[in-house]
Amino acid sequence: MLSEITIRNLRNITDQSFMPVTGINLLVGPNGAGKTSVLEAIHLLGLGRTFRSRALKNAIQFDKQQLQVVAKTVQNKMPIGLQYSAEAGLEIRFNNAPLKKLSDLAAQLPLQLIPANSHQFFEQGPRFRRQLLDWGLFHVEPSFNFHWQSYKKVLQQRNASIRQRKNFKEIQLWDQHLIEHGNQLTDLRKKRLDTILKQFEFYFKLVCPQFENSKLSLKYKTGWSREITFEESIKLNLEKDYQLGYTRSGAHAADWSFKIDEYEAKDVFSRGQQKLFFLALSMAQIKSSEDSNNPKGILLIDDLSSELDEIHLEIILRQLNTMPVQIFISSTDESLVALVNKIENNYALFHVKQGPVSYTHLTLPTIQL
Numbered sequence: 001m002l003s004e005i006t007i008r009n010l011r012n013i014t015d016q017s018f019m020p021v022t023g024i025n026l027l028v029g030p031n032g033a034g035k036t037s038v039l040e041a042i043h044l045l046g047l048g049r050t051f052r053s054r055a056l057k058n059a060i061q062f063d064k065q066q067l068q069v070v071a072k073t074v075q076n077k078m079p080i081g082l083q084y085s086a087e088a089g090l091e092i093r094f095n096n097a098p099l100k101k102l103s104d105l106a107a108q109l110p111l112q113l114i115p116a117n118s119h120q121f122f123e124q125g126p127r128f129r130r131q132l133l134d135w136g137l138f139h140v141e142p143s144f145n146f147h148w149q150s151y152k153k154v155l156q157q158r159n160a161s162i163r164q165r166k167n168f169k170e171i172q173l174w175d176q177h178l179i180e181h182g183n184q185l186t187d188l189r190k191k192r193l194d195t196i197l198k199q200f201e202f203y204f205k206l207v208c209p210q211f212e213n214s215k216l217s218l219k220y221k222t223g224w225s226r227e228i229t230f231e232e233s234i235k236l237n238l239e240k241d242y243q244l245g246y247t248r249s250g251a252h253a254a255d256w257s258f259k260i261d262e263y264e265a266k267d268v269f270s271r272g273q274q275k276l277f278f279l280a281l282s283m284a285q286i287k288s289s290e291d292s293n294n295p296k297g298i299l300l301i302d303d304l305s306s307e308l309d310e311i312h313l314e315i316i317l318r319q320l321n322t323m324p325v326q327i328f329i330s331s332t333d334e335s336l337v338a339l340v341n342k343i344e345n346n347y348a349l350f351h352v353k354q355g356p357v358s359y360t361h362l363t364l365p366t367i368q369l
Helices: 035-047 102-108 126-140 144-163 168-172 175-207 230-236 238-244 271-288 310-320 335-343
Strands: 002-010 013-018 024-028 066-073 079-085 089-094 111-114 216-221 255-260 298-301 326-331 347-351 358-361 364-368
Touching: 002 035, 013 035, 024 035, 024 335, 035 066, 035 079, 035 102, 035 111, 035 298, 035 326, 089 102, 102 126, 111 271, 126 144, 126 175, 126 255, 126 271, 144 168, 144 175, 168 238, 175 216, 175 230, 175 255, 175 271, 175 310, 230 238, 271 298, 271 310, 310 335, 335 347
Parallel strands: 024 326, 024 347, 111 298, 298 326
Antiparallel strands: 002 013, 002 066, 066 079, 079 089, 216 255, 347 358, 358 364
16 A cells, blocks of 8 residues: 655656545546546556556656656555666666566555456456456465466476477477476466455345346366366477477466356446456455455556446445555546545545646645645
8 A cells, every 4th residue: 555656757747746545545537637647657656567558668758758656655654666768767666675576566566457448358368367367366375476487487498499499309398397387377276266256256246236146157278178187288289389389288378257157258248247347356356365464455446437327336336445455546427526425434535637636635625736
């Protein structure tokens, strides 16, 4: 959780500081005012990358040389700072010491994003869904990062051997380590999904009561044929891998989803229900991570109001109010303020517009930042 945030030269934000609360922080304003840019800055601070473009240089304000995001944590007031320029690249500091690995940054600031296009869970393919699952594992399972990093390194080496057209015996030198770490990742993912399913069923049926009597089940694809083991798949597909120039089978090709009454969710849900599905899934992730010893996390929700009526918004907000995370919500809908005020005592309202940001807290007068 963050107690102070300063953003400089990020898109349309030149120099802005504010102090969020540990509960719900509501960013309200017209389109193009900079609400999503605030979420982007926090996302950048937590993960070292932006969710709006592939190249970080695109986030630097026009005619500026670098962007900067600086914050302090609630737990110990330690400073976290991130700076990016085209010349120096990405520089990150935590408690005034440089961080070289993004995984170290992510461990200090657990962060989830629910984007405006939350339908991407169904549309963007297996990689997006794997990343969503692996985020939770990274924060609750100490051995996950070791197995994942080891698996990636071995996979890169095996693929390099294939591209270099080395003989089969040299390529197979990597197989045992790939199989070992791949099987460990598969077991960890399955256990994690079983845990999430229990929480997800509760939240999904709460926000979508029309599915109260439906049966939810988990569909998991390991990344190789279910009729054989990973070891057998690696051996059987060696010649095919050689022809293609890369390793097809493995934990890097896994995929998963939940089924509703044996139907694929994407084939059953409306756009609004897809968004509720993703919100329920994110809350299940948070709740199933509650007992871990990691720092309290952050949840970013971009454009919460779109495609949801007032009844569903109130249900969602009441559940978010019980989550052990700091929440930042953007919206163009001013009526959302009344709903939050009805539900949450610990909230801050930020009116975002081109120029200064005005800030309102329940127990404080309006101030100009």
